[in-house]
Amino acid sequence: xxxxxxxxxxxxxxxxxxxxxxxxxxxxxxxxxxxxxxxxxxxxxxxxxxxxxxxxxxxxxxxxxxxxxxxxxxxxxxxxxxxxxxxxxxxxxxxxxxxxxxxxxxxxxxxxxxxxxxxxxxxxxxxxxxxxxxxxxxxxxxxxxxxxxxxxxxxxxxxxxxxxxxxxxxxxxxxxxxxxxxxxxxxxxxxxxxxxxxxxxxxxxxxxxxxxxxxxxxxxxxxxxxxxxxxxxxxxxxxxxxxxxxxxxxxxxxxxxxxxxxxxxxxxxxxxxxxxxxxxxxxxxxxxxxxxxxxxxxxxxxxxxxxxxxxxxxxxxxxxxxxxxxxxxxxxxxxxxxxxx
Amino acid sequence: xxxxxxxxxxxxxxxxxxxxxxxxxxxxxxxxxxxxxxxxxxxxxxxxxxxxxxxxxxxxxxxxxxxxxxxxxxxxxxxxxxxxxxxxxxxxxxxxxxxxxxxxxxxxxxxxxxxxxxxxxxxxxxxxxxxxxxxxxxxxxxxxxxxxxxxxxxxxxxxxxxxxxxxxxxxxxxxxxxxxxxxxxxxxxxxxxxxxxxxxxxxxxxxxxxxxxxxxxxxxxxxxxxxxxxxxxxxxxxxxxxxxxxxxxxxxxxxxxxxxxxxxxxxxxxxxxxxxxxxxxxxxxxxxxxxxxxxxxxxxxxxxxxxxxxxxxxxxxxxxxxxx
Numbered sequence: 001x002x003x004x005x006x007x008x009x010x011x012x013x014x015x016x017x018x019x020x021x022x023x024x025x026x027x028x029x030x031x032x033x034x035x036x037x038x039x040x041x042x043x044x045x046x047x048x049x050x051x052x053x054x055x056x057x058x059x060x061x062x063x064x065x066x067x068x069x070x071x072x073x074x075x076x077x078x079x080x081x082x083x084x085x086x087x088x089x090x091x092x093x094x095x096x097x098x099x100x101x102x103x104x105x106x107x108x109x110x111x112x113x114x115x116x117x118x119x120x121x122x123x124x125x126x127x128x129x130x131x132x133x134x135x136x137x138x139x140x141x142x143x144x145x146x147x148x149x150x151x152x153x154x155x156x157x158x159x160x161x162x163x164x165x166x167x168x169x170x171x172x173x174x175x176x177x178x179x180x181x182x183x184x185x186x187x188x189x190x191x192x193x194x195x196x197x198x199x200x201x202x203x204x205x206x207x208x209x210x211x212x213x214x215x216x217x218x219x220x221x222x223x224x225x226x227x228x229x230x231x232x233x234x235x236x237x238x239x240x241x242x243x244x245x246x247x248x249x250x251x252x253x254x255x256x257x258x259x260x261x262x263x264x265x266x267x268x269x270x271x272x273x274x275x276x277x278x279x280x281x282x283x284x285x286x287x288x289x290x291x292x293x294x295x296x297x298x299x300x301x302x303x304x305x306x307x308x309x310x311x312x313x314x315x316x317x318x319x320x321x322x323x324x325x326x327x328x329x330x331x332x333x334x335x336x337x338x339x340x341x
Numbered sequence: 342x343x344x345x346x347x348x349x350x351x352x353x354x355x356x357x358x359x360x361x362x363x364x365x366x367x368x369x370x371x372x373x374x375x376x377x378x379x380x381x382x383x384x385x386x387x388x389x390x391x392x393x394x395x396x397x398x399x400x401x402x403x404x405x406x407x408x409x410x411x412x413x414x415x416x417x418x419x420x421x422x423x424x425x426x427x428x429x430x431x432x433x434x435x436x437x438x439x440x441x442x443x444x445x446x447x448x449x450x451x452x453x454x455x456x457x458x459x460x461x462x463x464x465x466x467x468x469x470x471x472x473x474x475x476x477x478x479x480x481x482x483x484x485x486x487x488x489x490x491x492x493x494x495x496x497x498x499x500x501x502x503x504x505x506x507x508x509x510x511x512x513x514x515x516x517x518x519x520x521x522x523x524x525x526x527x528x529x530x531x532x533x534x535x536x537x538x539x540x541x542x543x544x545x546x547x548x549x550x551x552x553x554x555x556x557x558x559x560x561x562x563x564x565x566x567x568x569x570x571x572x573x574x575x576x577x578x579x580x581x582x583x584x585x586x587x588x589x590x591x592x593x594x595x596x597x598x599x600x601x602x603x604x605x606x607x608x609x610x611x612x613x614x615x616x617x618x619x620x621x622x623x624x625x626x627x628x629x630x631x632x633x634x635x636x637x638x639x640x641x642x643x644x645x646x647x648x649x650x651x652x653x654x655x656x657x658x659x660x661x662x663x664x665x
Contacts, residue, residue, distance in 0.1 A: 245437070
């Protein structure tokens with residue numbers, strides 16, 4: 001595993017900078033192309049006339065050309081300033097830092113849940129092609145991708161909260177009536193665990209289940225299908241036949257020989273799915289009133305609040321870049337044939 | 342070699358594969374025997390059913406394969422009747438197999454030493470250290486230089502010949518009584534081929550192992566085997582010692598095969614090919630002798646009646662209506 005060099009990592013990060021710059025400029029210009037006037041939107045006071053709106057517009061810098069505005073934005077960006085949200089009144093960096101852990105926690109929970117279901121399903125389907133389990137996997141996968149996440153989310157809430165009453169109300173990340181743990185990481189599961197606050201941990205975990213399941217449902221499809229396909233290929237591989245011919249145990253053949261080889265393409269798929277989930281959680285967060293960066297960005301978009309949307313896109317793009325790098329590193333760790341020099 | 346009960350006996354083995362393109366009748370009443378310590382060569386063109394027979398002996402046929410008659414007996418036990426658990430105990434310590442294409446036959450992402458340890462520990466109650474020592478000894482036995490250093494190598498870091506040596510080490514790691522080598526030299530250069538064949542034959546003799554060599558190369562088989570079984574399109578056509586087979590081939594196919602094998606008396610100019618192609622094994626109306634369509638001596642009953650077994654010489658058997 002000494003194949004990964006610092007040079008490689010640095011090179012990849014540097015290569016990502018133009019991409020990030022492009023994303024920033026594009027979002028910036030796109031936002032300005034929207035037929036909305038933030039000044040008019042926020043000038044809601046009854047005494048506000050065209051003069052007041054014009055004054056507000058000047059105050060927000062919206063009277064300048066887009067190019068000028070962009071230069072100002074980029075200059076601020078250089079100092080780590082993402083601007084200020086007009087809805088919350090807070091600096092966007094603070095807002096995002098406050099909400100990012102909630103989104104990441106939800107995405108990771110959903111991703112792990114998806115893996116937990118998709119990998120065994122894919123393996124089982126591959127070992128028994130055309131069996132009931134294979135068809136079940138296909139049905140779950142097809143349903144998962146064809147249902148929009150907000151629909152699955154609403155269905156899950158309707159069934160498990162409204163009808164069955166198993167799930168806690170989907171309005172918060174924690175139980176408001178239990179003592180809160182001090183914020184360390186912002187990941188409530190971790191914070192409550194560190195604090196030893198078991199009751200609140202249970203409440204937090206219970207509130208995580210439905211939104212995570214909603215996210216997982218649509219991630220299961222690509223992961224399970226990919227696992228099945230590459231597992232089928234691996235099981236037909238010569239080296240698996242060799243392992244069988246040498247009398248290795250079925251578990252060893254399946255897990256150590258077939259699965260490890262089959263996972264190599266699945267790792268690539270995992271990276272893509274995880275990136276995609278980060279973007280997709282915008283709607284899931286909205287449905288579950290989850291205080292993450294997705295719902296924050298969506299609110300900002302509706303309110304023509306430019307800075308938070310730009311900040312959100314930049315953060316997500318940066319996470320994409322990091323994730324892709326991680327996928328390459330994991331790839332190199334799993335496959336000795338891949339050298340990263 | 343004839344009096345003792347054979348180690349392996351394939352008796353009238355008939356099997357077919359059900360595929361989308363029809364039922365492939367891959368083997369038709371194939372019979373052969375391997376005695377303890379004996380080296381038997383199975384020779385035939387690609388598609389003659391050699392490898393399928395080997396897989397049937399290992400109990401490794403895939404799901405589409407179905408034995409419809411006959412069977413395989415190993416030391417008196419019927420392989421096809423054994424449960425998977427029992428089969429697993431046979432594979433490795435009793436019967437082991439060396440596959441063709443060593444590069445793909447080894448796990449590409451596991452160091453070769455680990456693969457050896459896996460096999461050793463699957464069959465013997467050895468600790469990690471002891472198994473590793475054993476693995477190093479096996480690598481040394483197949484003449485790999487600096488075996489300790491090679492333990493951590495991945496197959497892609499080794500040459501084709503090296504990979505085949507590792508494959509042989511894997512097969513012999515549990516000291517099997519019978520080793521089946523399926524085209525062990527395919528994909529290797531000619532010099533390496535000879536080295537590998539000598540290595541397998543040498544190790545088999547040294548350890549008193551029986552060996553079943555599967556090859557399309559008659560000369561190669563003649564050089565290393567006590568006895569040769571010639572197969573054509575899923576049927577055994579002739580079996581004899583290499584000397585007999587070259588001196589007095591009785592089956593028209595064997596004669597043709599001998600003429601298309603390079604030897605001392607042949608040059609590329611005089612080298613012949615076997616005319617015609619293997620018959621389509623999905624054809625429901627295959628002739629009784631599957632060589633009939635290519636045979637210069639074909640007679641009407643070759644198409645309808647199974648050729649009888651005759652022995653032109655003790656230990657030399659031929660299945661033909663018009664043997665020489």
